[in-house]
Amino acid sequence: MLGIHRWRSIRWKFIFIYFLLVFIAMVIAGVFILQQLESYHLNTVREDLIDFQNSIASVFEEYDDFTGYEDEIQSNIETHLKGVQQEIFIIDNHFNIIASNNENLLNRNASDILDVDLLRDGFIGEMSEKDIMKEGQIPTKNMAFPIIKSDMVKGMIYLRADLTDIYEALDESKLIFLRAIVLALFVTIILGFLIARSITVPINDVTEKAENMAKGDFSQEVNVKSDDEIGRLAEMFNYLRGKLDHTLSEISNEKSKLETILKYMADGLIAVDTNGSIIHANPAAKQMFFITENEINNKPYDEIIGKYSEKLLLSEIQNKSKNWEGEINFEYQNSTFLARYAPFKEENGDHIGSVMIIQDITERQKIENMQREFVANVSHELKTPLTSIKSYTETLLEGALYDMEVAKQFLSVVESEADRMSRLVKDLLQLSRLENKREKWNKAESNLIEVLKGAVIKMQINAKGKQQYLNCLFKNEEIKVFIDKDSIEQVILNILSNAIKYTHESGRIDIDAIKTEYEARIIIKDNGIGIPEEDLPRLFERFYRVDKARSRALGGTGLGLSIAKQIMKEHGGDVEIHSKEGKGTTVNIVFPLTRND
Numbered sequence: 001m002l003g004i005h006r007w008r009s010i011r012w013k014f015i016f017i018y019f020l021l022v023f024i025a026m027v028i029a030g031v032f033i034l035q036q037l038e039s040y041h042l043n044t045v046r047e048d049l050i051d052f053q054n055s056i057a058s059v060f061e062e063y064d065d066f067t068g069y070e071d072e073i074q075s076n077i078e079t080h081l082k083g084v085q086q087e088i089f090i091i092d093n094h095f096n097i098i099a100s101n102n103e104n105l106l107n108r109n110a111s112d113i114l115d116v117d118l119l120r121d122g123f124i125g126e127m128s129e130k131d132i133m134k135e136g137q138i139p140t141k142n143m144a145f146p147i148i149k150s151d152m153v154k155g156m157i158y159l160r161a162d163l164t165d166i167y168e169a170l171d172e173s174k175l176i177f178l179r180a181i182v183l184a185l186f187v188t189i190i191l192g193f194l195i196a197r198s199i200t201v202p203i204n205d206v207t208e209k210a211e212n213m214a215k216g217d218f219s220q221e222v223n224v225k226s227d228d229e230i231g232r233l234a235e236m237f238n239y240l241r242g243k244l245d246h247t248l249s250e251i252s253n254e255k256s257k258l259e260t261i262l263k264y265m266a267d268g269l270i271a272v273d274t275n276g277s278i279i280h281a282n283p284a285a286k287q288m289f290f291i292t293e294n295e296i297n298n299k300p301y302d303e304i305i306g307k308y309s310e311k312l313l314l315s316e317i318q319n320k321s322k323n324w325e326g327e328i329n330f331e332y333q334n335s336t337f338l339a340r341y342a343p344f345k346e347e348n349g350d351h352i353g354s355v356m357i358i359q360d361i362t363e364r365q366k367i368e369n370m371q372r373e374f375v376a377n378v379s380h381e382l383k384t385p386l387t388s389i390k391s392y393t394e395t396l397l398e399g400a401l402y403d404m405e406v407a408k409q410f411l412s413v414v415e416s417e418a419d420r421m422s423r424l425v426k427d428l429l430q431l432s433r434l435e436n437k438r439e440k441w442n443k444a445e446s447n448l449i450e451v452l453k454g455a456v457i458k459m460q461i462n463a464k465g466k467q468q469y470l471n472c473l474f475k476n477e478e479i480k481v482f483i484d485k486d487s488i489e490q491v492i493l494n495i496l497s498n499a500i501k502y503t504h505e506s507g508r509i510d511i512d513a514i515k516t517e518y519e520a521r522i523i524i525k526d527n528g529i530g531i532p533e534e535d536l537p538r539l540f541e542r543f544y545r546v547d548k549a550r551s552r553a554l555g556g557t558g559l560g561l562s563i564a565k566q567i568m569k570e571h572g573g574d575v576e577i578h579s580k581e582g583k584g585t586t587v588n589i590v591f592p593l594t595r596n597d
């Protein structure tokens with residue numbers, strides 16, 4: 001009965017109320033009808049008695065006095081009124097019953113037998129009546145009519161009717177009513193039961209379905225078709241169920257969306273409640289702090305996270321900002337992290353915990369540092385030639401201009417410094433174009449040997465200037481590669497010029513080109529000064545030079561290898577450097593043979 005006590009259910013309340021209503025109605029109707037019946041019957045008897053009195057009264061009005069006529073009157077009554085149901089008593093003014101159709105009571109004193117009140121009323125000339133119903137006696141209706149002659153009461157007609165039949169009939173009627181009440185109540189109970197059922201069954205259905213819904217089953221549909229209040233209740237229930245189902249599925253969609261975001265976001269996310277327990281940690285956070293699910297369930301936040309940095313302890317965070325909002329930078333195992341935290345609140349605004357997003361900003365910081373370094377480098381690289389140009393022009397202006405020889409010498413220095421600046425700016429612009437992917441490529445299938453030969457010829461003069469020998473070893477006439485000829489030539493020129501620059505006079509530079517199944521290689525090998533091992537990994541950084549002064553003196557910008565590397569990467573290839581300090585350097589320029597555009 002769904003937790004409701006049997007007798008408190010609507011069904012029983014219904015039956016009880018029906019029962020009570022029918023019972024009260026029946027009792028009221030019964031009492032009313034019985035009373036009406038009784039008064040009707042008594043009235044009939046009364047009217048019969050009055051009619052009867054009227055029919056016989058004239059007989060007694062003939063006598064002036066009853067004395068002496070008693071027997072005559074009695075015999076008259078006997079002959080005419082034998083068999084009449086009502087009892088008739090003729091009483092003289094001495095209270096004697098002088099005649100009656102009940103012979104047993106003849107000549108008796110009326111006040112002993114009949115009702116004294118009626119007798120008294122009769123003798124003062126008033127007609128009166130009385131119903132006498134005494135325990136153990138026959139119920140009777142009594143009526144006394146005075147017999148008046150010349151304004152004198154000379155006697156009285158006293159009529160008495162037996163009411164037994166009437167009261168027996170009334171008793172019978174009462175019984176019939178009682179039976180009717182019982183039957184009606186029985187029918188009421190059955191009908192009440194059926195009517196209550198028609199209400200309680202759908203209500204129970206709705207309640208049962210609501211209970212199932214509370215347990216999480218939303219497939220419930222109430223099946224009530226009536227178009228009354230209960231039908232409407234069922235309809236609203238179904239509507240509510242649909243709405244709830246829809247809302248819950250929306251919430252669960254949102255939840256799964258959020259879970260997916262949390263799962264795949266690169267930043268770590270940790271949610272902590274006000275008790276200091278971790279409520280949630282996404283996979284990235286678990287990976288960053290090496291946290292296991294078991295730890296989350298068993299250890300407080302401070303114990304798990306506090307060991308990475310004291311700044312992350314909840315007490316520290318709270319000290320730092322009262323409203324639980326802010327940022328913390330911390331270092332752990334050569335990595336830099338940035339933790340941002342914010343409170344999360346209940347609907348009523350109560351603070352129930354904090355969410356922390358942790359980012360590994362090592363790379364970002366590295367890039368920022370590189371950018372700073374780059375700006376410093378560029379400024380420095382530009383400052384040197386500018387200082388030198390300025391000091392030479394000043395000297396010229398101060399008078400050196402008039403010494404032709406000195407002036408020429410100074411101006412050539414100014415020119416070479418200006419050249420260096422323009423080279424630097426040109427290289428920087430190219431590097432920036434390469435890095436921002438703005439370089440326009442004119443790639444086509446070309447013969448690498450041809451490009452290489454061209455570059456060698458261009459560098460021949462420089463080599464000759466240092467009595468170096470450019471030893472071309474390659475025999476192939478053709479290696480087909482898909483390249484932008486100009487930029488590849490620039491790569492070869494950069495590498496070759498390095499080989500020439502960093503190889504002493506009369507040195508030797510071997511140049512070869514080979515082709516394997518997957519790649520083509522240009523190998524430029526010198527027997528120059530070589531590169532210390534610790535500098536090798538940084539050679540391709542912008543402005544990185546093993547010996548700054550030497551590089552500068554040789555007109556280098558420190559950008560040649562960076563540019564060469566970028567160009568080769570754009571071609572899907574690479575630049576590799578092997579070197580031994582004091583022995584020489586070998587540079588490999590690698591080209592893929594599969595087309596890469």
Ligand code: ADP
Nearest residue numbers: 498499502545546551556557558559560561585
């Ligand atoms: P630079 O303009 O200074 O030559 P690069 O980027 O071309 O700049 O080269 C970077 C540095 O690498 C040079 O300063 C030099 O110290 C070193 N280097 C490059 N090639 C050679 C080589 N063949 N032999 C020795 N050192 C080299």
